[in-house]
Amino acid sequence: EAAVTQSPRSKVAVTGGKVTLSCHQTNNHDYMYWYRQDTGHGLRLIHYSYVADSTEKGDIPDGYKASRPSQENFSLILELASLSQTAVYFCASSDRGRDTQYFGPGTRLLVL
Amino acid sequence: QQKVQQSPESLSVPEGGMASLNCTSSDRNFQYFWWYRQHSGEGPKALMSIFSDGDKKEGRFTAHLNKASLHVSLHIRDSQPSDSALYFCAARAQTGFASALTFGSGTKVIVLP
Numbered sequence: 001e002a003a004v005t006q007s008p009r010s011k012v013a014v015t016g017g018k019v020t021l022s023c024h025q026t027n028n029h030d031y032m033y034w035y036r037q038d039t040g041h042g043l044r045l046i047h048y049s050y051v052a053d054s055t056e057k058g059d060i061p062d063g064y065k066a067s068r069p070s071q072e073n074f075s076l077i078l079e080l081a082s083l084s085q086t087a088v089y090f091c092a093s094s095d096r097g098r099d100t101q102y103f104g105p106g107t108r109l110l111v112l
Numbered sequence: 113q114q115k116v117q118q119s120p121e122s123l124s125v126p127e128g129g130m131a132s133l134n135c136t137s138s139d140r141n142f143q144y145f146w147w148y149r150q151h152s153g154e155g156p157k158a159l160m161s162i163f164s165d166g167d168k169k170e171g172r173f174t175a176h177l178n179k180a181s182l183h184v185s186l187h188i189r190d191s192q193p194s195d196s197a198l199y200f201c202a203a204r205a206q207t208g209f210a211s212a213l214t215f216g217s218g219t220k221v222i223v224l225p
Contacts, residue, residue, distance in 0.1 A: 004155075042116075042200055042215035043156070058212070090155050100146065101213065103155030 003027060004104035006091050012110045019078040021107050023091030031094045032074040033058070033101065034066060036087040043090065049074055081111045115139045116203050118216035125191045126224050133219045135201030137182040142203035142214070145184045147175060150198045150218075159186070159199075191223045 004025045013019045025032065031050050035043040045058030047066035055066040063085060065077040078085055088108050092101040118135050125131040135145070144163050148156040162168045162175040162184060169175075172189045188195055201216040 042114075042217040043202075043213075044215070045212060048212075092155075100158045100161060103157065105153075105155050 006104040010108040021076040025093040029093035116216040122220035131188040133186040141205035146202040148200040
């Protein structure tokens with residue numbers, strides 16, 4: 001089965017600080033995604049990428065940047081963390097754009 | 113209004129019973145549907161996909177899609193304690209960004225021993 005790992009698994013950050021969440025997949029998938037999960041909202045797409053060195057905006061990109069330095073790695077960057085960015089963040093990957101997505105275990109971010 | 117709406121928000125079912133979950137889309141572009149399951153503290157995991165009208169069965173799980181009404185359901189037969197989880201319906205449009213999934217807000221299933 002597809003393997004997606006995330007680090008850190010949890011993090012406490014201060015308002016205004018910089019946060020980097022990392023994702024690594026070993027499945028040779030082209031597509032990678034970042035979602036956030038909030039109670040009552042399901043999962044919402046922040047950024048995605050279908051090739052190294054290129055990222056695209058998802059549905060809620062404001063306040064987030066993404067980086068895809070290689071096919072295996074995809075990072076989510078919060079340059080100036082805010083209280084509203086407290087959430088659980090999930091990374092996912094898929095072989096092709098239309099295929100099933102495989103999710104990592106998530107990163108719980110608390111911004112104080 | 114959310115484009116993918118799920119009901120009920122939560123449901124309890126006795127062990128061995130049948131659980132039925134519903135999902136309706138308000139966007140006619142959504143033609144492809146998935147059901148994902150998320151256990152507490154874990155990432156979502158795809159249960160099954162359904163792209164054609166009718167039923168699709170995988171083990172104890174049966175999905176039903178009606179494209180005309182944009183309604184998809186999931187039925188869990190012989191529910192087990194391990195089925196206690198948050199279930200998401202996800203939909204994708206036929207055109208546009210090929211892999212963009214829109215998720216519903218989820219149905220929490222509790223299987224009572």
